[in-house]
Amino acid sequence: MTAVVETEGLTKFYGKRRGLEDLDLEIRPGEVFGYLGPNGAGKTTTIRLLLDVIRPTRGRMSVLGMDPRDPAVRGRIGYLPGELALEGREKAIDYLDFLGRARGGVPRDRITALAERLDADLSVHMGKLSKGNKQKVGLIQAFMHEPEFLILDEPTGGLDPLVQQEFLAMVREVRAGGRTVLMSSHVLAEVEHVSDRVGIVRSGRLVAVEDVAALREKAVRRVELHFDAPVPREAFEDLPGVRDLRVEGAAVRCTIDGRPDALVKAAARFTVVHLVSAEPDLEEIFLTYYSENEEQEGRHARTGVQEPA
Numbered sequence: 500m501t502a503v504v505e506t507e508g509l510t511k512f513y514g515k516r517r518g519l520e521d522l523d524l525e526i527r528p529g530e531v532f533g534y535l536g537p538n539g540a541g542k543t544t545t546i547r548l549l550l551d552v553i554r555p556t557r558g559r560m561s562v563l564g565m566d567p568r569d570p571a572v573r574g575r576i577g578y579l580p581g582e583l584a585l586e587g588r589e590k591a592i593d594y595l596d597f598l599g600r601a602r603g604g605v606p607r608d609r610i611t612a613l614a615e616r617l618d619a620d621l622s623v624h625m626g627k628l629s630k631g632n633k634q635k636v637g638l639i640q641a642f643m644h645e646p647e648f649l650i651l652d653e654p655t656g657g658l659d660p661l662v663q664q665e666f667l668a669m670v671r672e673v674r675a676g677g678r679t680v681l682m683s684s685h686v687l688a689e690v691e692h693v694s695d696r697v698g699i700v701r702s703g704r705l706v707a708v709e710d711v712a713a714l715r716e717k718a719v720r721r722v723e724l725h726f727d728a729p730v731p732r733e734a735f736e737d738l739p740g741v742r743d744l745r746v747e748g749a750a751v752r753c754t755i756d757g758r759p760d761a762l763v764k765a766a767a768r769f770t771v772v773h774l775v776s777a778e779p780d781l782e783e784i785f786l787t788y789y790s791e792n793e794e795q796e797g798r799h800a801r802t803g804v805q806e807p808a
């Protein structure tokens with residue numbers, strides 16, 4: 500199947516300032532791709548390149564199998580910009596109706612259904628929308644024509660937790676329908692529960708692309724087992740993936756690196772009365788990437804070695 504996004508050596512310099520360098524990225528049909536990075540990392544630059552709002556310094560890319568310069572691509576994409584410029588005296592609903600007509604006709608009840616889900620007030624004049632309502636109007640216009648590919652730049656900013664949950668449900672529905680989503684964020688927690696894969700961009704470079712399920716499987720998690728009677732330490736020693744083992748009377752505490760299968764089978768020989776397993780902390784893993792990178796940069800700075808330009 501053709502990739503929804505494919506870039507090769509995609510690079511953008513703003514004068515001498517690096518916005519993005521040598522991006523090789525593939526986004527597959529039907530996936531939710533989380534694009535993560537701190538402020539100034541290059542997320543918005545990537546998105547603007549894909550939408551042909553800005554042009555690359557070098558490199559190549561295709562979006563939905565087409566050149567982003569082809570005007571036919573734009574209509575197949577839903578886009579939520581990071582900074583929305585919504586102004587004027589028009590009511591939000593009239594603005595959305597207008598956009599809907601421009602996109603070949605979006606039924607009014609689809610707009611109002613989205614507004615209800617997000618608890619958006621569309622009777623307000625555009626210039627008077629609160630930050631949260633502005634974001635909701637932005638989301639409605641991105642979703643309403645049911646595009647094949649949704650590009651959402653920092654979509655959850657300004658939304659309260661309940662609305663965020665509803666938004667995430669909308670993203671899952673898009674995926675269930677076989678459509679594709681690229682969403683950027685500087686917080687992993689915002690995207691990890693909906694993303695199939697995440698890419699981390701830092702200082703204009705893509706430093707990692709990870710499968711979220713695989714990451715979760717690889718992640719270290721703490722486990723605590725309580726039995727109805729004391730258990731022998733030998734029963735839990737040297738099990739694959741079990742580390743930091745502590746056996747204290749009827750309690751076993753350890754960390755699991757990978758699958759918990761061996762531990763579960765060992766425990767099944769006794770009577771388990773209580774089991775606690777903490778959700779793996781993906782943020783921790785990601786912070787490791789960041790800090791490794793920072794260390795490298797620090798080393799470069801100390802030795803005077805520069806990254807290749």
Ligand SMILES: Nc1ncnc2c1ncn2[C@@H]1O[C@H](COP(=O)(O)OP(=O)(O)OP(=O)(O)O)[C@@H](O)[C@H]1O
Nearest residue numbers: 513516517518536537538539540541542543544545
């Ligand atoms: N129009 C521009 N002119 C000059 N430099 C720019 C311009 N737009 C972006 N940059 C620079 O390019 C780099 C990447 O910026 P970009 O906006 O893509 O980051 P980002 O990851 O989207 O961050 P944020 O979360 O703050 O939007 C930054 O160093 C930024 O200062």
